[in-house]
Amino acid sequence: MHAGLFLLLLALCSGGASENSASLKIQAFAGETAVLPCSISLQNDNPTVEWSKEGLKPDTAFLYRDGCETYEIKNPAFRFRTNLFLEEMKNGNISLRISNLQLSDAGTYICTLVQRMPLEVR
């Protein structure tokens, strides 16, 4: 049984080709785990994936860069609660999992993707 406290999450997935852009409403209960879906077409093995939450300061809910999660930049509100499905990333699945949902997690989440070419010249 649920306590009846549910929240609404909106996932904006704009990574990759524009035809993949999608926004999805997810309804979940406080205390549960939600998955914000996002699929992209990966162009290299080392993308930077950022999930940010609209209105949050700092707005980073999850940042994946240089092959690992960058904890320092993530908003403390999401500490230990957000992750990607790393084994799915190679398939372009960069969905975000948020566990132990809080009512304050309700809102809009935006996924942005930076694809660098592997041999970028600086």
Ligand SMILES: *[C@@H]1O[C@H](CO)[C@@H](O)[C@H](O)[C@H]1NC(C)=O
């Ligand atoms: C992405 O991975 C998650 C976890 O395995 C899965 O639940 C979800 O369906 C996957 N999404 C796509 C589009 O494959």
